[in-house]
Amino acid sequence: MKRYELIVIGAGPAGLSAAIEAAKAGMEVIVFDENARPGGQLFKQIHKFFGSKEHRAKVRGFKIGEDLLKEAKEAGVTVQLNATVVGLYPEKEVNVRIGNEIKHVKGDAVIIATGASEAVVNFPGWTLPGVIGAGAAQTMMNLHHVQPGKKVLMLGSGNVGLVVSYQLLQAGCEVVALVDAAPKIGGYGVHAAKVSRCGVPFYLSHTIKQVEGTDFVTGVTIAEVDSSFKFIPGTEKHFDVDTVCLAVGLNPMSQLAEMAQCQMEDNPKKAGFVPAADEHGRTSVEGIYVAGDVSGIEEASSAMIEGRIAGISVARDFEYVNEVEFAEKVKGFETALGSLRQGMFAPGNRGKKIEKTEEGIDISTNLLKKGYLEDEVFHFPGVKKIKGLHPVIECTQNIPCNPCQDACPKGCIKIGEKITSLPDVDENSQCVGCGMCVASCSGQAIFLVNEDVGDGMGTVTMPYEFLPLPEKGEKGKALSRKGEEICEAEVVDIRLAQAFDYTNLLTIKVPAEFVMNARFYKAI
Amino acid sequence: MEKLQDRFADIGEFIPQEDDDVIVCRCEEITKGEIRKAVHEGIFTISEMRRYLRNGMGLCQGQTCGKMVKGIMAGELGIRPVDLTPATARAPMRPMEMKILANDRNEE
Amino acid sequence: MRIEEHPILGKPEERKKVTFTYDGKQLEGYEGEPIAAALKAAGVMVHRHTKKGSPRGIFCAIGSCTDCVMVVDGKPNIRTCVTPLVEGMQVQTQNGCK
Numbered sequence: 001m002k003r004y005e006l007i008v009i010g011a012g013p014a015g016l017s018a019a020i021e022a023a024k025a026g027m028e029v030i031v032f033d034e035n036a037r038p039g040g041q042l043f044k045q046i047h048k049f050f051g052s053k054e055h056r057a058k059v060r061g062f063k064i065g066e067d068l069l070k071e072a073k074e075a076g077v078t079v080q081l082n083a084t085v086v087g088l089y090p091e092k093e094v095n096v097r098i099g100n101e102i103k104h105v106k107g108d109a110v111i112i113a114t115g116a117s118e119a120v121v122n123f124p125g126w127t128l129p130g131v132i133g134a135g136a137a138q139t140m141m142n143l144h145h146v147q148p149g150k151k152v153l154m155l156g157s158g159n160v161g162l163v164v165s166y167q168l169l170q171a172g173c174e175v176v177a178l179v180d181a182a183p184k185i186g187g188y189g190v191h192a193a194k195v196s197r198c199g200v201p202f203y204l205s206h207t208i209k210q211v212e213g214t215d216f217v218t219g220v221t222i223a224e225v226d227s228s229f230k231f232i233p234g235t236e237k238h239f240d241v242d243t244v245c246l247a248v249g250l251n252p253m254s255q256l257a258e259m260a261q262c263q264m265e266d267n268p269k270k271a272g273f274v275p276a277a278d279e280h281g282r283t284s285v286e287g288i289y290v291a292g293d294v295s296g297i298e299e300a301s302s303a304m305i306e307g308r309i310a311g312i313s314v315a316r317d318f319e320y321v322n323e324v325e326f327a328e329k330v331k332g333f334e335t336a337l338g339s340l341r342q343g344m345f346a347p348g349n350r351g352k353k354i355e356k357t358e359e360g361i362d363i364s365t366n367l368l369k370k371g372y373l374e375d376e377v378f379h380f381p382g383v384k385k386i387k388g389l390h391p392v393i394e395c396t397q398n399i400p401c402n403p404c405q406d407a408c409p410k411g412c413i414k415i416g417e418k419i420t421s422l423p424d425v426d427e428n429s430q431c432v433g434c435g436m437c438v439a440s441c442s443g444q445a446i447f448l449v450n451e452d453v454g455d456g457m458g459t460v461t462m463p464y465e466f467l468p469l470p471e472k473g474e475k476g477k478a479l480s481r482k483g484e485e486i487c488e489a490e491v492v493d494i495r496l497a498q499a500f501d502y503t504n505l506l507t508i509k510v511p512a513e514f515v516m517n518a519r520f521y522k523a524i
Numbered sequence: 525m526e527k528l529q530d531r532f533a534d535i536g537e538f539i540p541q542e543d544d545d546v547i548v549c550r551c552e553e554i555t556k557g558e559i560r561k562a563v564h565e566g567i568f569t570i571s572e573m574r575r576y577l578r579n580g581m582g583l584c585q586g587q588t589c590g591k592m593v594k595g596i597m598a599g600e601l602g603i604r605p606v607d608l609t610p611a612t613a614r615a616p617m618r619p620m621e622m623k624i625l626a627n628d629r630n631e632e
Numbered sequence: 633m634r635i636e637e638h639p640i641l642g643k644p645e646e647r648k649k650v651t652f653t654y655d656g657k658q659l660e661g662y663e664g665e666p667i668a669a670a671l672k673a674a675g676v677m678v679h680r681h682t683k684k685g686s687p688r689g690i691f692c693a694i695g696s697c698t699d700c701v702m703v704v705d706g707k708p709n710i711r712t713c714v715t716p717l718v719e720g721m722q723v724q725t726q727n728g729c730k
Contacts, residue, residue: 034618035695036714046640060640087615095615101627117696120588122546122556127699129677129689136693139713144669145635145644170639215687216677251591258613266606273606467639502640550691550699553684583698583709588691619698 004030006314007094007107009085009256012040013300014292014307015113016068016077021311021329023075025320031077032096034084037143039065040115042300044138046170047163048442048501050188050401052419054336055301058403058440060501062142068304088112088256092287109287109314112257112275113307116293119249121155124210130217134164134247141171149243153220154178155208156247157371159187159299164247165195170466175200176239179222181207181229184368188345189397190443192371197520199483202371209236211244220244252294260288269350270296280330281310282317289314298340298347305337343398343420358398359422367396372481377516381424382413382446385516389450389459390431392516393423395443407440438463439500448507449515458515459492464506469494470523478510478518487514489521531568535601538564548596549589551582556596563600570611573597585619634673650719667712667723668693668700679712680726702726 008019011033023029037043045061056064072079080098087095092107118133125131130149134156137148152173154165157180165175178195183205185192196202209221209231224235250271257275258264263284265276274295281289291310292303309330316326341347344354344363355363359381366374373394377383382393391412393404398420405415405423412429415421431448438446438461448461460478470476470491478489493507510518544557554577567573570580570593579593580586586593591605598605616625637643647662654676661670668690671679678687679700691699695714703724704710712723 036716084618084620086617086620097616097618097620097624100624102625104628117587118692119591122548122592124543124546127547127550127686127688129679129687132690133692133694136690136713139693140669140672140690141635141638142641144665145638145641146669146672147633147635148672150633171635172633216689255613255617258610259615259617266604465639467637550688550697553682553686583701584696588697 001093002103002105003108004028004105005108005318006030006111007032007092007105007109008111008113009088009094010040010113010115010292010294011035011038011079011081012113012115012292012303013042013065013068014115014294014303014310015040015111016072016079017304017307018111018113018289018291018311018314019077019079020068020072020075021308022315022320023072023077025312025315027315027318027320029077031072031079032083032085032094033079033081036082038069038079038081041135041138042068044135044142045163045300046142046167048503049301050399050442051301051340052400052402053406055340057401058442058501061300064300064304085256088260088288090261090285090288107287108318109289110260111281111289111291111310111314112254112294113290113292113310114253114256114294116250116252116272116297118246119251120246121248123208125212125217128211128213128217129215130213130242131211131244131246134160134245137164137168137243137245141167147171147173148245149173149241151176151239151241152243152245153222153239153241154245154247156180156249157182157185157187157192157202157204158247158249159191160250161245161247162187162191162195164245165200166191166198168245169195169198169200172467173243176241177201177203177222178371179203179206179208181205181225185371188399188443189364189367189373190395190399190445192367193373193394193481194444196370196372197479197481197483199479201483203237204369206235206237208244217242217244250293250297252297254294257283257288257290257294260285262288262290267296269347271350272297279309279334280313281306282313296347302337302340305333305340309333309337339419340400342400342418345399357396357422358418358420361396361422364396370482372483374481381422384425384427385451386425386427386429387451388431389433389448390429391425391437392447392449393425393437393441394445394447395423395441398422401442403440403442404437404446407436409434409436413437433461435461435495435505436499438505439497439503444503447519451512451515453509456512457509458512459507459509460515460518461493461505461507462519462521463503464494464521465503469496469504470506470521474523476521476523478508478514479520479522480517481519483520485522486517487511489518491521533601535564548592549577549579549582551584551588552578554579559593559596560600563597568597568601569609570594570597571609574611583619650717652717652719652721652723654723655725661717663719664716667702667704667710667715667717667721670717671712671723678725681728683728
């Protein structure tokens with residue numbers, strides 16, 4: 001039987017990262033992946049990631065994927081695609097299907113990095129063509145350049161539902177509603193705000209009653225639910241749609257670990273049925289490790305670091321790396337991982353009700369229940385009334401993220417050592433209007449505002465990631481955070497730059513009294 | 525050690541519900557009602573349910589309906605999903621044709 | 633509908649156009665893209681009917697749910713979302729298990 005020093009199952013962010021670390025330490029590594037392309041879900045992520053520089057903040061998911069593949073190649077990692085691992089045994093024998101054969105191979109060590117699969121919910125009509133997973137929408141739009149449909153209803157307000165809704169808008173689809181049975185939005189407020197300002201309404205405490213159509217979806221009916229998730233009569237709302245997207249959760253694909261007789265645990269903080277593992281990824285079976293979503297649902301950023309930790313741990317357990325080097329490296333990785341697991345959405349905070357930010361400011365319930373901020377936006381340190389041009393940062397939840405701080409050449413924006421802190425705008429800001437903060441904010445929560453440019457007018461510069469790009473001089477309407485038309489707007493500038501990485505800067509001129517409300521633009 | 529479920533638990537009568545007609549196993553077209561009824565007919569474990577109704581035995585081999593079936597059975601039995609006797613996880617983990625299993629190669 | 637220019641991804645890279653048949657009708661697609669993508673672009677929603685006659689189409693698009701299977705070049709149960717399109721392929725709506 002062919003023997004490898006390390007077999008990694010899954011060439012997603014965790015698997016590739018693990019393979020790279022082990023290979024760099026000198027191990028012979030092979031990665032098996034059942035897909036035709038490596039990178040797992042990474043290449044479908046066209047949005048900018050959060051975190052800090054070490055976490056690749058403000059870099060788009062697919063670019064991180066490309067860099068990871070390059071690093072794997074340079075480290076001498078072999079990635080075998082279209083290779084489905086169908087069996088894993090405690091003795092670390094792996095059965096892998098390649099083409100029309102089953103091959104038996106053995107690993108001195110095995111890292112399971114198989115990720116997660118989408119959860120489903122059922123309702124009358126859910127099997128009709130047109131009901132798809134949110135991942136399916138992403139695959140079609142971002143990998144295959146095809147629209148999944150023209151009019152879409154999204155079920156689920158976690159980060160996947162929010163981010164994919166925005167991506168549907170970018171792909172030119174109409175999102176008629178974002179629905180969630182929960183009373184509040186599950187994902188980041190900034191992701192919800194991006195979608196709200198485009199006019200997509202949120203329906204919390206609602207879920208799908210039924211989907212209609214004969215051969216395919218033609219419409220959907222939602223209704224409000226009470227605290228026991230029972231439908232409240234008379235609250236039905238109907239939408240004409242051709243597509244319904246389900247973004248209702250992820251389940252770790254841990255069957256291989258089960259088969260290999262790893263001890264399993266049902267852990268709500270890890271969002272599922274996962275193999276029990278220590279902080280270095282070791283399962284209860286010697287020589288079998290886990291990394292990434294299969295060991296607990298988090299973000300891709302966490303998966304990559306977990307992968308590195310597992311990779312270096314294998315290298316140390318097999319004496320490719322000495323104790324001192326291991327301790328130093330793993331400490332660096334653990335610190336980076338720890339800093340991601342902070343803030344309002346930390347895994348440790350799952351299920352907890354958080355009412356105030358770390359700074360003691362009331363969390364916006366409007367943002368949680370409706371998807372947009374209202375006047376409470378002024379309570380936050382990033383939002384201040386300052387004379388002249390200045391940044392307005394509508395970042396109101398503690399999330400580990402700080403690219404805005406580094407972006408400003410004039411030091412107008414301060415977050416500090418603790419990267420979950422809300423960004424603070426200096427009252428004496430010397431803003432020169434470069435717009436780097438606007439383009440660097442992965443949450444698209446930063447605007448440049450000038451309350452007085454003369455003639456009773458003001459300007460607002462906003463991030464704009466849609467086509468067609470508005471043209472200088474064109475007239476349209478400014479939309480509020482809720483996506484409602486509030487006033488006339490004239491496009492005074494549209495800036496594209498390589499440093500902005502496709503987050504174009506759109507500047508509109510509006511009557512001065514609207515500058516603190518105009519947050520999006522629509523051509524007429 | 526395998527968890528043993530109480531096979532003599534009294535779980536009450538089968539009470540029809542409004543959503544009994546909704547499909548759970550897409551591949552074999554098994555409805556929620558059929559699964560719930562089967563529990564009341566004495567099918568208390570996932571493995572037995574698969575063999576009785578064929579849910580999870582279609583083309584996708586339970587990839588899609590697995591968790592939902594677990595939840596429905598647990599709900600009917602009045603226990604947590606994790607307390608259901610788990611089905612044995614065994615190869616092949618992905619559906620494949622028999623002829624491929626026959627093409628078993630030992631790489632030297 | 634195909635996305636000819638995307639605000640982040642730009643234009644898709646150059647690909648070779650191929651023809652294939654869908655239930656006898658000639659359609660166009662790009663070599664190497666999943667059959668399901670070419671069908672979606674052509675507006676096809678129904679890929680198969682179940683034993684009980686229910687219409688099914690794309691659901692997971694990642695090769696896991698098997699709802700999008702069709703008869704391709706005479707072989708049934710081919711997952712169209714992960715099978716690359718080839719010139720001259722014959723794709724048919726699958727009814728039941730064949």
